[in-house]
Amino acid sequence: MxxxxxxxxxxxxxxxxSLINQAGIEPDALQPADIDEIPKRxxxxxxxxxxxxxxxxxxxxxxxxxxxxxxxxxLIAADTVVAVGRRIMPKAELLDExxxxxxxxxxxxxxxxxxxxxxxxxxxxxxxxxETRVRFKRLSDQDIEAYLASGEWRxxxxxxAAQGLAGxxxxxxxxxxxxxxxxxxxxxxxxxxxxGYPIHFSWLNxx
Numbered sequence: 001m002x003x004x005x006x007x008x009x010x011x012x013x014x015x016x017x018s019l020i021n022q023a024g025i026e027p028d029a030l031q032p033a034d035i036d037e038i039p040k041r042x043x044x045x046x047x048x049x050x051x052x053x054x055x056x057x058x059x060x061x062x063x064x065x066x067x068x069x070x071x072x073x074x075l076i077a078a079d080t081v082v083a084v085g086r087r088i089m090p091k092a093e094l095l096d097e098x099x100x101x102x103x104x105x106x107x108x109x110x111x112x113x114x115x116x117x118x119x120x121x122x123x124x125x126x127x128x129x130x131e132t133r134v135r136f137k138r139l140s141d142q143d144i145e146a147y148l149a150s151g152e153w154r155x156x157x158x159x160x161a162a163q164g165l166a167g168x169x170x171x172x173x174x175x176x177x178x179x180x181x182x183x184x185x186x187x188x189x190x191x192x193x194x195x196g197y198p199i200h201f202s203w204l205n206x207x
Contacts, residue, residue, distance in 0.1 A: 004198060005072075005073065005074055005121060005196075005197060005198075006028040006029075006069075006070060006072075006073035006074065007025065007027050007028055007073060007074045007075075007076065007192075007197065008027060008028065008029045008030075008031050008060065008064055008070055008073045008074070008075045008076070009027040009029075009030050009031070009075075009076055010031050010032065010033050010056050010057055010059075010060035010075055010076065010077035010078075011030065011032055011033075011056075011077065011078065012030060012032035013182060015161075015163065015181055015182045015183070016078060016182050016183045017030065019178055019181060019182065019183040019185055020076070020183060020185075020188070022185065023185050023188075023189055023199075024199075025192075025199075027076075028070065028073065029064075029067075029070055029073075031060040031063055031064060031070075031075075032060075033055070033056035033057075033059035033060045033077060034059065035052070035055045035056055035059050037052055037079070037091065039081075039088045043088070044086055045081045045083035045086065045088050045111065045113050046113055046129055046131070048079075048081050048088055048113075049079050049080065049081040049113040049114060049115035049129060050115040050127060050129050051115070052079035052081075052115060053077050053078055053079040053114075053115030053116055053117040053127065054077075054115070054117050054125065054127065056077035056078070056079060056117065057075060057076075057077035057117035057118075057119050057125065060075055060077060061075055061119050061123070072121045073121065074118065074119070074120060074121060074192065074195070074197050075118070075119040076116065076117070076118055076119075076188060076191075076192070077116070077117045077119075078114055078115065078116050078117070078182065078183050078188075079114065079115050080112060080113070080114045080157045080179075080182050081112070081113045081114075081115075081157060082101075082110060082111075082112050082113075082157040082158030083110060083111050083112075083113065084104055084105065084108065084110045084111075089101050089104070089105075089110075089157060089158040089159065090157075090159070091155055091156065091157050092153050092154065092155070092156060092158075092159035093154060093155060095148055097159065098147075098148055098153040098154070098159035098160075099144060099148060099159075100159075101153075101158050101159030101160070102139055102143075102144045102147065102148075102153075102159055102160065103139070103144065105136045105139075105158065105159075105160070105169075106136055106137075106138055106139040106144075107136060107137065107138035107139070108135070108136060109133060109134070109135045110133075110134055110135075110136070110158065111131055111132065111133055111134070112131070112132045112134060112157075112158075112179055112180045113129060113130070113131050114129070114130050114179050114182065114183065114184055115127065115128075115129050116128045116129075116130070116183075116184065116187060116188055116191060118188075118191045118192065118195065120195045124195075126191055126194075126195065128184075128187045128190075128191060130175070130176055130179045130184040130187050131175060131179075132173060132174065132175030132176050132177070132179045132180050132184075133172075133173070133174040133175060134162075134170060134172070134173050134174075134180060135170070135171045135172040135173075136169045136170060136171065137169055137170075137171050139169060143169070147160070147165060147166060147169075150164075150165055152164045152165055152166065153166075161181075162177070162180040162181055163181045
């Protein structure tokens with residue numbers, strides 16, 4: 001489409017790119033934000049997801065401002081946090097971390113929070129926080145060992161990927177499935193459409 005405003009996705013996540021592609025949107029650029037994602041001491045999950053999404057957006061915006069081709073683009077950033085109660089689960093990078101996450105999630109309910117931050121071409125910030133409740137089945141030692149062997153957990157909040165093998169662990173989801181994967185599509189598209197980004201699907205007119 002000639003004249004379509006540009007869009008930058010402030011993420012290097014293949015999951016988030018795939019999700020936004022699923023909505024018929026192809027970002028003009030990917031601009032992963034290199035920030036410290038460690039929760040602050042005593043920080044609650046909702047606050048953490050909101051803060052990190054904003055921080056990612058600000059970091060990506062600083063880079064976009066220096067690029068003549070992208071200056072004035074829409075920018076979307078997101079951060080996903082998995083929590084059991086007030087306890088924020090790590091984005092597992094080590095086998096032991098992933099194993100601890102899976103044992104804690106086994107047979108229990110947990111919550112997935114994704115903070116979304118949209119920066120408009122006028123550099124106005126718009127934010128949303130989406131919450132989904134998830135229940136895992138009780139995991140056997142064999143379940144955990146097989147999943148760890150897959151390597152699918154690496155870099156994932158809570159040590160699992162709902163769209164992969166761990167989908168078989170999920171007994172129940174209350175709320176947005178795409179939120180659990182990493183980018184709640186309904187809310188993301190609603191933010192974009194509300195700020196005038198052209199969405200060309202009739203079924204999205206109600207957002």
